[in-house]
Amino acid sequence: MTEAERNGPMGRAEERRARQRGGRRAAPPTRSSEETAPVAPTGPSGTTATATPEAEPTVIGGRAAARKAAQAEAKGRGKKGKAGKGKSDKSLIRRMFTWKKVVGTVFGVCLLGMGAFIAMYMMIDIPAGNADAELQSNVYKYSDGSPLTRDGERNREIVDLNKVPKKVQYTFVAAENKTFYNDGGVDLKGTARGLLNTLSGKGTQGGSTITQQYVKNYYLTADQTVTRKLKELVISLKLDREKSKDYILAGYINTSYYGRGAYGIQAAAQAYYRVDAEDLDVQQGAYLAALLQAPSQYDWAVASPTGQKLVKARWNYVLDNMVGQGWLDQTKRAAMEFPVPKEPKAAPGMGGQTGYLVDAANNQLARQLVAQGTVDNADDALTMVKAGGWTITLNIDKKRQKALESAAKSQLTSKLDAKKRKVDADVQAGAVSVNPKTGAVVALYGGTDYYKHFRSNATRVDYQPASTFKPVILAAALDEDAKTQSGKAISANTIYDGTSKRQVVNDGNKVGFAPENEDDQDYGDITVQTAMNKSVNSVFAQMGVDVGMDKVLKVASQMGMDTADLKSVPAQTLGTMGASPWQMAGVYATLDNHGRQVTPTIIKSVENSKREVKLPDPIGAQIVSREAADTVTSVLTGVVDDGTAKVSVRDNEKRDGRKVAGKTGTSDENRSAWFTGYTPDLVTSVGLFGEGKKSGAQVSMYEAGGFPRVNGGGFPAQIWATYTFGVSSKNAKFDLDTTQGAAVQPSTTPKVSETPSETPSETPSETPTTKPPTSSAPPSQTPTTSAPVETPTTSPPISTPVETPTEPDDPLDDDQ
CATH class of the missing domain: 1.10.3810.10 (Biosynthetic peptidoglycan transglycosylase-like)
Incomplete structure (x- = not known):
């Protein structure tokens, strides 16, 4: 009989509870004790009872079960702890976020909001008209603090x-x-x-x-x-x-x-x-x-x-x-038709260039008000600016401003005669001059007169920059360490095929773009330096694909051009997007500043008794590496000395040895013509635009000024040279970190090479000729039939120094 049986129902109950707790009432004995000293059950009188054979298996089995139960209990305690904690957290969340409490909180917040609104409604009355609605003026000053104008009474x-x-x-x-x-x-x-x-x-x-x-x-x-x-x-x-x-x-x-x-x-x-x-x-x-x-x-x-x-x-x-x-x-x-408004009339005191300067300052201030969060859109910002109460000091330098206006008059407007040539009335000019070290816009030319042409040609972005975009492609190529289709690194000396209408290829496949060079001129194998000098479309179209047009447009955007909505297609290499002289001055100022971003700014300081305006730093991050930017600058010196701008710029008697880099551009159908150039201390972009006098539509400028075509190396370069050589430093030097380009490899010294030279003559031709080229300059050494004219000869001086440059003849017609 077992102990439980001997002890009756209470004993059996206790045994069941013991099994539930782990199969033991006390700590289980070790196996050795089980074998050497088995415990004998006691009888009712307390005497030791002899274990029967039937009882022993029951005792041993209970101990084995006890061990397993103990292990299970240990694991159970761990799980219980975790489960208990999770249940406790969930329980706490349920207690904190009952539906009654959530509804009560929302209701309370609503009551508080309603109470606050009622309080505001009681406290706020309809006020008198605000001070900004009262009559005020803005005051505008030159960089030296002298008065420019004030905007007069409110209209x-x-x-x-x-x-x-x-x-x-x-x-x-x-x-x-x-x-x-x-x-x-x-x-x-x-x-x-x-x-x-x-x-x-x-x-x-x-x-x-x-x-x-x-x-x-x-x-x-x-x-x-x-x-x-x-x-x-x-x-x-x-x-x-x-x-x-x-x-x-x-x-x-x-x-x-x-x-x-x-x-x-x-x-x-x-x-x-x-x-x-x-x-x-x-x-x-x-x-x-x-x-x-x-x-x-x-x-x-x-x-x-x-x-x-x-x-x-x-x-x-x-x-x-x-x-x-x-x-x-x-x-x-x-039956209603759109009522086209009449041309605007300028406000009093805004004649000449003043209105253009004021508009540029107002627009920049409005953009900054939006940028710093004062208002949420440009039109509200402009309304705030024109409400008055501002004193705006511009970066405009009076001496340089006067010089730019004088250059535009002497080199362009005085030579146009709408009575002789109807097209002359359609020629518009714009220019922006920037200090590349500070970003300051020191001079701006918006048109003949703010009263006569309301829209500023300095900031308009609806005309193509044409070949003035080519340096951006080269800058991207150099900065990205791009390679040609054959795997050669792109540099100033890289050889490209300059054949007109040559199909652009990518990974051996034609991309469906075959641009024509100016006058359909074939150049054959030429260096990048020569291609820049001669503005060869076919070369830069291929280079753009070699670099990747998405990368080219990214660099263009970082340098200040608006490329947000442009498709990354090879046609963009021809400068077919819109741009302004303001933007192009910023692009070239970035090159002049060794690749650090320059954002042109016309505002020097702003004062207002009620609002604070924080002007951003015009000098930004490094856009392209210094070596890439300096190499482009070096290459662009070749455009001036041996390319499409040499007649108007290189040989201008007022140059006085100044270091100059720049690029010409003439758009499709001669609707725009550009020269953007720089000395170490001054960057200026000049653009000419064909705009129908009555229609306002883009028109061609053929025959304007009495010349077959208006090119970048003509009127724009002449305005640029007359202005720049009158106001820039004579002793400034380009500090270039490069071993490439015309500035470090003099183009006047021919090199014997199996590949074409970097510096072709003024009138490259695929077919050699014994006749001297047509030029306003005297012929150079007589070409022979043993070598193509593309092989350079010594560059002679122009026979007549250009005191007041005139539009050149055919030698500049190769610009695109």
């Missing part, structure tokens, strides 16, 4: 709403806020979106009603802050309750900025259509209403093709909305 005239035709009133409602007559003055969703964007730093305001825009224009400011947006919300609600819709609409159209210095619908009607507001028709009203979305971008006279397309689309949107609201008959709408 604004308030008109009663009843003097604005009803359908013209509807155009503004259709454009900005179709629910205006029925809403409560605010767009809660749009305002919430604007607040979230402001808090998250995105900077783009959400939609707003006409009432909110009027409040911002007249009672507040365009500052991009949460406080301003909340005030705008409260004042808009109060204004909508206290004032009529006509009162609000009248305020809106009379305080909004329409561009061209015009504030309010009366000034805008005069600025764009030369009529009073009461005489506007629906088409004109729709344009003015569309204009408010982006005045600087949508002004037809200065808009890019994209800008013109966008404003036309918005004009259609306004009229279609009017039809949808029942304010305009569909048949009449279908």
